Every structure is written in C-alpha cells, then in structure tokens.
Amino acid sequence: MDVELLLQCHDYDAKPEASALDIAYEKIEAQQLLIEELQKRLEEVTLKQSFGLERFSASDDDIRFYTRFASYRHLQAFWRQIEPATSRIVRVGTQPSTSSATEAPVKTADPSRQTSRCLPLIDELFLFLVYLALGLKEKDLGDRFNVHHTAVSRIIESWVRFLYTLLGAVRIWTSPEEIRATMPSVFSKYSDTQVIIDHTELRCQSETFSQCKSHTTMKGMIGVSPHGAVTFVSSLYPGSVSDKELFRQSGIIPLLDKDMAVMVDEGFRIDDLVPCKVHRLLCDNSHPSHDEVLVTQDITRLRIHVEKIIERIKGIKLFDTIIPMSISGSINQLFAVACLLTNYQNKAWAKELTVCEPH
Secondary structure: OOHHHHHHHOOOOOOOOHHHHHHHHHHHHHHHHHHHHHHHHHHHHHHHHOOOHHHHOOOHHHHHHHHOOOOHHHHHHHHHHHHHHHHHOOOOOOOOOOOOOOOOOOOOOOHHHOOHHHOOHHHHHHHHHHHHHHOOOHHHHHHHHOOOHHHHHHHHHHHHHHHHHHHHOOOOOOOHHHHHHOOOHHHHHHOOEEEEEEEEEEEEEOOOOOOOOOEEEEEEEEEEOOOOOEEEEOOOEEOOOOHHHHHHHHOOHHHOOOOOEEEEOOOOOOOOOOOOEEEEOOOOOOOOOHHHHHHHHHHHHHHHHHHHHHHHHHOOHHHHOEEOHHHHOOHHHHHHHHHHHHHHHOOOOOOOOOOOOOO
C-alpha cells in the first residue's frame, strides 16, 4: 500500500472533537466534587462521633449545658487567656515531656497508663469543664472522650492544680468603690453591702466503706458581690462545723471594716465577730404593719436576686455528686476552681476579668 495512502487512512495527528474533551473534563470535575463532598461528609461523621469541644462549637446551648460558659465565644476568649500558660501544666502520674499536645499518644501495653496527650489541650479543658458542670463519673467521661478512666483522673487533677495556681493569682476581693460602681438597683436600701455570704457542701468518697455512710461531707464558704462575681472562697472544713465557726475560720474577717456590711442567711450568727453591719434576709413577722409589708416586699425581691447569684455556684452538678477518692486529695483546689470559674463563665462580667500569669 502506498505510504501516503496509509497515512491518510491513519491520521495520527488528528485531535479529538472538542465535545469529547468537554465531556471528559466535566466527568473529572464531577468526580472531584464527589470526592470533596464525601470527604466533607466523612469529616462531619467523624466530628459527630468525637466528643470534643469542636463538635458543639455551633451551639451555645450545648456549650452552656456542658461547660456553663455563656457561649462558645466566651469559652474561646477564656482559652486564649490561659493558653500561653498551659506549657507549665504539671502532669500528674506521668513523666515530663516536651511533646506537643497534638501529637499521637505513645502506645503502652497497659491502656490505663496512656498519657492524656491523646487529647488536644483544649479538649482536656473541655473534659474538665464537663466534669464540673455535670458531675459525670470518670468511666463515663472516659467512654465519651475515648480515653481510659485512670487517664481521666490524671487529666482532672492536672487541670485542677493548674487552674488553681493560675486563677488563684487573680485578686478577686473587690474594693468598696468598685462594689458601689456596680451595685444593682435592687440593693438601693442596702447599698453598703460589700459581700453576700453563703455556704455549700461537697461529699467525698470515704477511705473506709460502711453500709451506713460511704462518704464524708465537707463545707465551704463563698462570698459574692451584689452584682454577682465571686469575691471570696474559703477552704473546706468538716461538714459538722457550724456556719458561725466556718465564718470565723474562713479568713474573711480581716477584709471587713466598719463602713461595710455583709448580707447573710439566718444561720450565720456572726454579729459579734465582725466590725461591720450585718444584713439578714428574714421575713418572720406574721402580722406585719403597712411599713413592714413594704420592707418585706423589698426583702423578697432582694432574696430572689441573691438566690439567683448563689445558684450559679450551687448549681454546679459536681457539688451534687460524691467526689471519688482518686481526686479527693485535691478537693480544696477543686472547690476553689469551680467557684472561681463562675467569674469567667457568666455573660455579665466575662469580658471584665483578665487572667494574670503568676510571677
């Protein structure tokens, strides 16, 4: 066959029609879009299965439920303040390491010895906040966060010590001038009130178990400003201590002077202990006069306001549970941190406080 004729029959330089190329490109683009969509779905499924902070970032309701922070934005603002200091966290029960918190965990034969580094630091904080807010058992938290329950204990204790040191370095007692500047109108007839005093109790697992009582009770005193910030936290004392003795031992008396007033419930018979006035929220008169009715109405409104303030602290579910022995050694720090965190969780003053690194 003639070579020229052969070349004509087989035009090797011929290009495919434009429509064929377009179809091929469209198929490739469609496949790429499908791959991207499948990857996105996989990430969404993985995120939903992972019990971490990011999973709930789009829902402030969930953030409030799991952490008691007013919103995801408030929690992130708190994280940004403390993150620079997290390099100083002392790990309980593990050897010091320079590894990044986002690195894969070091595998060991015993899963109970896995370090908490299997979680990002921000999710460790989230775990700790969930523990405080809901009072969940370590086994429950371990299942949710996919870590061994003994690792959960170490995470909680490490963060208790870290936040106790960090938040404890921030001055919380407020000057009378600052108190007056933020005084709610409901306190107009009690404008000299410096602090509202109440107590709360924690239950700790006992070292010796008995059928009658498997826990011991500890009592702590809290002081709250009229506008709602925690301004005083005492150490914990045996649950049998009276309110008066708790007040005496708490260390608050030297902070008070004659121009201040403290507001207390009837259990605190402290008039002979303090240099200042004592306001009590009592409505005992069963046959009040007209003026007494007006006073009673004022006190009732004030009680509602005060009870809402105190409930922010007493509403911490951890206080309704029995603290396990694995954490009971840090019970004083745990109580203080739970109380101090309320100053950063609430919308009213979350922007006003700044965490200072200890010197």
